[in-house]
Amino acid sequence: MVVRCAWAEKMPVPRNSKTTGSKQLRPGKAGAVENVRPEKEESFQAKRSPSSPQGAPKKRSAFGDITNAHKNQAGLRKKDAAKAGPRKAQKGTAALGVLKNNEINFKKSTRKTPPAEVPVDPKLVPKNDPVPEEPAPTQVPAIEDIDKEQLGDPYASAEYAKEIFNYMKEREEKFLLPNYMENQHDISRDMRAILVDWMVEVQERCPPCVDDFLYICDDAYKREELIAMEMSILRTLKFDINVPIPYRFLRRFAKCTHASMETLTLARFICEMTLPEYDYIQESASKLAASCLLLALKMKSLGGWNPTLEYYSGYSSQELHPLVKRLNFLLTYQHDDKLKAVRTKYSHRVFFEVAKSAPMDMLKLEVALKS
Template sequence: MPLSRNAKVLSTKQPRVSKANPTAENVNPEKLLLQEESCQTKRSLSSPQGGPKKRSAFGDLTNAHKNHVVSGKKEAVKVVLQKNHTAQGVARNNEINLQKSMKKTPPTEVPAESKEDPTPEKPVPEQVPAVEDIDKEQLGDPYANAEYAKEIFEYMREREEKFILPNYMEKQSDISRDMRAILVDWMVEVQERYPPCVDDFLYICDDAYKREELIAMEISILTTLKFDINIPIPYRFLRRFAKCARASMETLTLARFLCEMTLQEYDYAQESPSKLAASCLLLALTMKNLGGWTPTLEYYSGYRAQDLHPLVKRLNFLLTYQPRDKLKAVRTKYSHRVFFEVAKAMPMDMLKLEEILKSC
């Protein structure tokens, strides 16, 4: 009878079975493994008789020398058979334990009943806020062209990082903050819808400069800027964000008014154009009770509502206290009915504004 596969772990040799043993032919593989283990048990160096050294894991299996049966003594044969029968059960248990320790536990098979393809459960869809495609409509505006709008504004977002103004007031002594505010107020007052010609500039300056001097200064400015004059401004971002919110022209004009109010204040010069535009729109939407920052606005602007809260509060504070009452060009401009008289809108209570922003 061939040995089991695990027999090779112990020995590849089979023990010789004595012909005097009448039960040798009936010994099963487990008993053979037992006898091999008994024969290969190491002799203890401390034993003068060279007796087998017992192993706690195998109990009484070390009395293999009693298995030599003397012919004619039936009682001795019975004793050996009884002991072998007892050892057989122990060896079988130990063999099972040995197999478990030497082999990795095989993966649990799926019960026959569960092997059948069960009816798949329908996955619960996640509640993903819907984002509207605002570029699917063409409005004739090159900045809102459906094919290029996304890439245009991604490019503008990259460029605006290069044009964040440093604190230049500390590095020059030609003008002060008040002088800068007066200059901006004057520029708002004298602007026209279309670019004026050179003669118009000379007239506005009351002929303080000659034509050649004006043109020379223009060339100097362009050369200094290396003709890189396509600077991202808040107004471009504001129009796109207003489109995301489907804001009316009146709401857009209110946001523009808030944005132009910051032109005179040097503290806002260091804000990124896109963030300033987003904050102006959020305050305008809040003032008109038109809702908060939608998923579409968050997607296209790149700002969460929480990112805009500090700047929104500052804008409302600026609208409330108007630190430069003498410079009224921006307020006068947006008080006209052409601009929906948005300059007459009342600022929000700061506590109410904070409460609304927390719910956004």
């Protein structure tokens, strides 16, 4: 007699399906039930079926008659008994076995090879005992901030100095003079040189008044004529008289080398020597200032062009070499008695008598520029 499980009786039977109870299964064909595990079926029935009375045979599932599930019951009982034991004891025994094996393996490894030094991982070191780190070498910045010392001076405008000089350098292109001598025949180069030399001679430290200009002109013009000419000049220039001049750039570039006042004055003398010379009118103000300073540094044996000068001026040393040679040639061979205002001015002790400094030999200057 085949006994069905309790859950199988409650499940509805499909119409087209045939019940397994109406047809006996052949002993040799067990493939229809190979997916059913006997141990699960046995445990499930043990929970659902009530305990059998004494002396009565225990109910078995239908699969027990055609499979070898009854042969595996003894093994299943032993496994259940082992599982029913205390888990803590099993874990403790396993842990002791692992520790003993680790100890044996450690002894074997120490006999064969000496202990190697294990690198310390900084992440694994406790925070209370940090690994001392070697101090990184301090790197001196190659470019110096020349405006840092004057940040508190409201007249220096150190916060905007870099932007101001960049703006002035952009305006240089607007005020580059063309070769205007070819377009007029009223004055010559020599006449221009005499006029500029006279302007250097008559300039004063404070801006002169109109009467002073009339006196300088020996009353050749009236007051109304002088004022009318000034107004005409301003209208022609559209009142845009903020012209970038080398003198402004020269003072800033000298700060990059911490040049003394005597070295700066020597560079100014070289710069003003170019005023009467028509050949220098097409040079930009910043490049002329940088070349004058480089020549003054070479004349004083104070080194050459450093990274700070190259950064703030925008010129490399090689770009300035041709103009530096021309300036040294001008100091060596320009001795016109008619044009002596600049030399006379810088021969005074107020200007450290820099006009009396001997120019460099051309071959020595060539070697000094390459070094």
